Amino acid sequence: MQLNKEQIIAVNGSLEEHETDFDHLADKLTRRGVDVGEVVAQLAAFQVAIPSWALGAGGTRFGRFSFEGEPGSLEQKMEDIGVLHALTQTAGAVSLHIPWDTPTDYAAVRDIAKQNGIVFDAVNSNTFQDQPDNQFSYKHGSLANTDERIRAQAVAHNLEVVRIGEQLGSKSLTVWLADGTSFPGQRSFQKALSQTEKSCLEIYRGLPEDWSLLIEYKPYEPNFYSTVIMDWGTSFLLANACGKRAYTLVDLGHHLPNANIEQVVATLMSKGKLGGFHFNDSKYGDDDLTVGSIKPYALFLIFNELVYGMANNPQNPELAWMIDASHNIKDPLEDLLQSLEAILEAYAKALLIDQEALSTAQLEHDVVRCQEILQGAFRTDVRPLLQRARLQGGAALDPLSAYRKLGVRKRLVDERGKHTVATGL
Numbered sequence: 001m002q003l004n005k006e007q008i009i010a011v012n013g014s015l016e017e018h019e020t021d022f023d024h025l026a027d028k029l030t031r032r033g034v035d036v037g038e039v040v041a042q043l044a045a046f047q048v049a050i051p052s053w054a055l056g057a058g059g060t061r062f063g064r065f066s067f068e069g070e071p072g073s074l075e076q077k078m079e080d081i082g083v084l085h086a087l088t089q090t091a092g093a094v095s096l097h098i099p100w101d102t103p104t105d106y107a108a109v110r111d112i113a114k115q116n117g118i119v120f121d122a123v124n125s126n127t128f129q130d131q132p133d134n135q136f137s138y139k140h141g142s143l144a145n146t147d148e149r150i151r152a153q154a155v156a157h158n159l160e161v162v163r164i165g166e167q168l169g170s171k172s173l174t175v176w177l178a179d180g181t182s183f184p185g186q187r188s189f190q191k192a193l194s195q196t197e198k199s200c201l202e203i204y205r206g207l208p209e210d211w212s213l214l215i216e217y218k219p220y221e222p223n224f225y226s227t228v229i230m231d232w233g234t235s236f237l238l239a240n241a242c243g244k245r246a247y248t249l250v251d252l253g254h255h256l257p258n259a260n261i262e263q264v265v266a267t268l269m270s271k272g273k274l275g276g277f278h279f280n281d282s283k284y285g286d287d288d289l290t291v292g293s294i295k296p297y298a299l300f301l302i303f304n305e306l307v308y309g310m311a312n313n314p315q316n317p318e319l320a321w322m323i324d325a326s327h328n329i330k331d332p333l334e335d336l337l338q339s340l341e342a343i344l345e346a347y348a349k350a351l352l353i354d355q356e357a358l359s360t361a362q363l364e365h366d367v368v369r370c371q372e373i374l375q376g377a378f379r380t381d382v383r384p385l386l387q388r389a390r391l392q393g394g395a396a397l398d399p400l401s402a403y404r405k406l407g408v409r410k411r412l413v414d415e416r417g418k419h420t421v422a423t424g425l
């Protein structure tokens with residue numbers, strides 16, 4: 001299924017209310033010294049990759065409730081991303097997880113991507129689940145395993161993922177390791193870290209010259225006592241050990257409670273080592289909830305650091321942006337539309353921060369003013385700016401309501417049936 005521009009324009013209907021709201025906001029912001037055209041252009045340019053594993057229903061270890069009309073193949077997943085992109089003009093990339101979404105027909109997948117204006121972002125390896133054709137099990141680890149043969153199998157898998165990504169135009173590999181322990185004494189921390197470093201180096205050395213390695217971290221889960229790459233510091237250390245094109249990837253859900261993620265972002269960017277970002281939200285742990293559904297102010301503060309870093313830290317590469325969520329009870333496409341909106345809202349608000357005034361207030365130790373500047377931007381209703389950016393690209397005024405009015409889910413169920421099951425967690 002593909003949505004075309006005419007359908008979207010028709011469903012947008014009258015733009016009168018939008019124009020009134022936009023003009024009112026633009027006047028206000030212009031008086032505050034904001035270059036509104038520039039903010040709209042930055043919003044229009046912002047693209048977030050959709051993970052191939054998040055288009056069907058997710059689940060928990062207690063069960064999974066299927067969602068009707070789920071994409072049953074990679075081609076159908078690409079079509080779903082095409083729908084998101086047509087509605088928002090923000091979802092112009094896909095991030096594949098291998099082997100969940102190994103293409104069977106590369107030409108067909110490239111074709112669908114082209115038709116829908118989608119590029120291939122980072123490819124993700126999977127050494128946290130055993131595969132039928134694996135000689136060895138990852139039950140006791142992969143890149144950190146005590147058994148050299150298992151480490152070699154895991155390294156070879158990562159390089160195979162790179163070969164797959166090369167055929168699609170990807171330029172980075174994301175490694176997330178489940179390696180760790182559930183019980184004290186189960187494994188030597190120091191040996192596990194040094195094995196992991198060696199394995200990462202082997203992967204890094206096997207990358208094409210224009211590729212980068214993104215190293216994700218997570219403090220616990222599926223192991224509950226320790227994780228080998230537990231935090232940004234460990235990831236940073238491994239990235240440094242690998243070389244220039246290895247970076248840390250921040251997943252918002254991969255921190256212990258109350259971690260100051262905005263400071264993590266600032267530290268990594270100032271050292272030129274923040275390579276990628278996985279958006280989601282959480283209340284307790286790696287909950288993988290809709291972006292901005294629990295802590296929108298924290299997301300805004302993170303974007304403040306990202307905006308500052310993108311403008312002032314040229315040593316940091318362009319970031320690989322991705323949503324990493326699990327859609328357990330909502331329609332996955334609706335959930336992703338909500339996440340995309342929340343990301344752009346936080347970005348837009350961060351772009352409104354008067355960085356010069358903030359810097360002056362900081363120099364003057366005017367703490368109250370510092371807070372007022374941040375909260376003034378946060379309290380602004382920026383939705384007319386998002387709407388304008390979308391309209392300029394031929395997307396929907398209100399993507400979620402357009403999705404419903406166009407009856408997308410019903411059409412997908414009619415095409416695919418009620419019982420297809422998408423791959424992923």
Ligand code: PSV
Pocket residue numbers: 053124176216218251278286324425
């Ligand atoms: C792990 O929790 C993670 O965040 C990694 O990015 C995985 O590749 C992804 O989720 C999917 O399970």
Ligand code: MN
Pocket residue numbers: 176216251278324
């Ligand atoms: Mn992630």
